Amino acid sequence: MLPALVVFDCDGVLVDSETIANRIMAECITAAGLPITYEDCRSRFVGGTLQRVIDTVEQWLGRPLPPDWKADFETRRDAAFRAELQPVPGVAAAIETIRASGVPICVASSGNLEKMDLTLGLTGLKEHFEGRIFSATMVARGKPHPDLFLFAAEQMGQMPETCVVVEDSLLGTAAGIAAGMRVLAYAAETDSDALTAAGGQTFTDMRALPGLLGIGATARMGAAD
Ligand SMILES: [Mg+2]
Incomplete structure (x- = not known):
């Protein structure tokens, strides 16, 4: 599913x-x-x-x-x-595949909105997240507390258990697990064993992300117009 x-x-x-x-x-x-x-x-x-x-x-x-x-x-x-600054390798294509499947996406970061406006703008990724950018400044407690991920799910109208988090840090992985969400943990630059111990399902290549979400080539072709 x-x-x-x-x-x-x-x-x-x-x-x-x-x-x-x-x-x-x-x-x-x-x-x-x-x-x-x-x-x-x-x-x-x-x-x-x-x-x-x-x-x-x-x-x-x-x-x-x-x-x-x-x-x-x-x-x-x-x-x-x-x-x-550059985008994470492969993430732009992964986002396009996910969006083409119809699955909604958003951002939830410890950084403030000004920082995300700059970094997502510089890397050409901002257009994918307009109006769906959430910061720890919007909630009482930052990661590793679940507040930000729960807030993002609520704002997007989804139940936490139906959401998947994509994280790369131990604090963020712990926050996603605490929110009751599945966490896909990008381990290209973070210790894979530590992310696994925190409850994340690790991967090291963004090209694998759509498949890990259950989005395949068939789904992408079917949804593309
Ligand atoms: Mg991070």
Whole structure:
């Protein structure tokens, strides 16, 4: 049976932003007096909100970050996105196949709407999600809590158990499972065993996504016009 709704995470699933964002984040946290590597940023922060990063770093530092730290990080990160950002390999074709099957799609991200507007716009994916873009800023609790995925399902008029989440982070996979949804976990850049342990069904090639959703070549041809 086809899912009633496919809920896409944004960073690392639609847009290939994690390498860029965590490189800039490591530079900005190090500049604030806490030396940290790119690898540490990735393993500790991927999938959560920027506020979660700030809260954690301030706890480690034992003092607040400078007042302009967040704005400076976002400015540098967004400049790097404009210069370098690409869609995740194969995701545009996968989305087109899913849409042609008639299964609705939406986005649910820890990032804010301004960030998604930029990254989905730069990668040419925004047209697929107009009016169906949901952010952790719209709910009380971010991932790994289920709030955002439940909100997205409600806004799209679907029951959680009929929805499939596509995630790449441990926090996001845990959030999808907590929401009672099936989670397809894209493991190209995240530890596959850890995603499996969190309850995700792992895959490493976006070309496989329509098939994992039960959407085949026949369904695509039948629905295409
Ligand atoms: Mg992600």
